[in-house]
Amino acid sequence: DSGVTQTPKHLITATGQRVTLRCSPRSGDLSVYWYQQSLDQGLQFLIQYYNGEERAKGNILERFSAQQFPDLHSELNLSSLELGDSALYFCASSVGTITGELFFGEGSRLTVL
Amino acid sequence: GQQLNQSPQSMFIQEGEDVSMNCTSSSIFNTWLWYKQDPGEGPVLLIALYKAGELTSNGRLTAQFGITRKDSFLNISASIPSDVGIYFCAGSTQGGSEKLVFGKGTKLTVNP
Numbered sequence: 001d002s003g004v005t006q007t008p009k010h011l012i013t014a015t016g017q018r019v020t021l022r023c024s025p026r027s028g029d030l031s032v033y034w035y036q037q038s039l040d041q042g043l044q045f046l047i048q049y050y051n052g053e054e055r056a057k058g059n060i061l062e063r064f065s066a067q068q069f070p071d072l073h074s075e076l077n078l079s080s081l082e083l084g085d086s087a088l089y090f091c092a093s094s095v096g097t098i099t100g101e102l103f104f105g106e107g108s109r110l111t112v113l
Numbered sequence: 114g115q116q117l118n119q120s121p122q123s124m125f126i127q128e129g130e131d132v133s134m135n136c137t138s139s140s141i142f143n144t145w146l147w148y149k150q151d152p153g154e155g156p157v158l159l160i161a162l163y164k165a166g167e168l169t170s171n172g173r174l175t176a177q178f179g180i181t182r183k184d185s186f187l188n189i190s191a192s193i194p195s196d197v198g199i200y201f202c203a204g205s206t207q208g209g210s211e212k213l214v215f216g217k218g219t220k221l222t223v224n225p
Binding site for chain 2: 002035043045090092100102103105
């Protein structure tokens, strides 16, 4: 158990819909990261927050947004969903930002039909 | 952007055999890390390397940070069935977690 909690574990929805994925980091970790994992693309970095502030942005679509709340949990919002958005979405956390030592949650599997 | 070329893509071995996989890049990295992902789980950090030439072990696992800073390898000795999974290399050019780049993984199958 990494200490990172993600909900929901599985989500099935239709194209055009909007979903919210939630992540609670390890106790004491200030950084939260979101990654997308699809079969042919590996782990793609989406966005990072540190202590409530956006810290770095990767290949995140404009239809996607995220935020980190004062209690340090984070939400990833995916809107106008397309079939190609079907993937595993991982949240990871770390104490700071100096190392690449991340602790990953078990992921949220999104299926868009 | 930076890309990591991880090879092989997949490996099928017998229990007890040694395994070697590597990761290369055209860019210089300041940090190399190796993660393992079990089926249905998130990646778990195995080894972190922060200095060129560094050789680090974690049980039966050994990883090295290449001297050129453009490559890293992971060896697993005397493989066992629970070594099954996908192994990812990851690198950072900024020495930090921002924009950590992951390879596409090596899928390891161990036959008992």
